[in-house]
Amino acid sequence: MNAILVNLLLAIFWIFLGVGLLLHEVVTERRMFKLPLGNLNPGWLAILFGAYNCYRVWWIWSYQRRRRTEQVEDNALRRRMDRGHEPRIQEPPNPDFMFDKPPSENIQAPGPIAERPRSDPPPSAS
DSSP, X not given: OOHHHHHHHHHHHHHHHHHHHHXXXXXXXXXXXXXXXXXXXXXXXXXXXXXXXXXXXXXXXXXXXXXXXXXXHHHHHHHHHHHHTSOXXXXXXXXXXXTTSOOOTTXXXXXXXXXOOOOOOOOOOO
């Protein structure tokens, strides 16, 4: 059975039991059950158990959500790594991008940018 469901059912059981014991004392104005710890109503202990089970539900839920997120990230990383191992077509290197050798003599470095001649404004239609 699912751990979240079990803890949720236990939390509901303990909280209903605790509230029932506390209401019984309020309605009848007499305490039927006592804990030896300072004349304490056991309803408070049952509510404490219910709160603990609510905490366990939250903790298990957040752990499962964190694990799912990690698995999704791991799967995405694995797919990216697998894609990187695809065979690639080997092409000869492009000489335009070989910077370890000096440029050949036929290529001239670009000079300064010359100003464009200004053109007269278009004649106005009159």
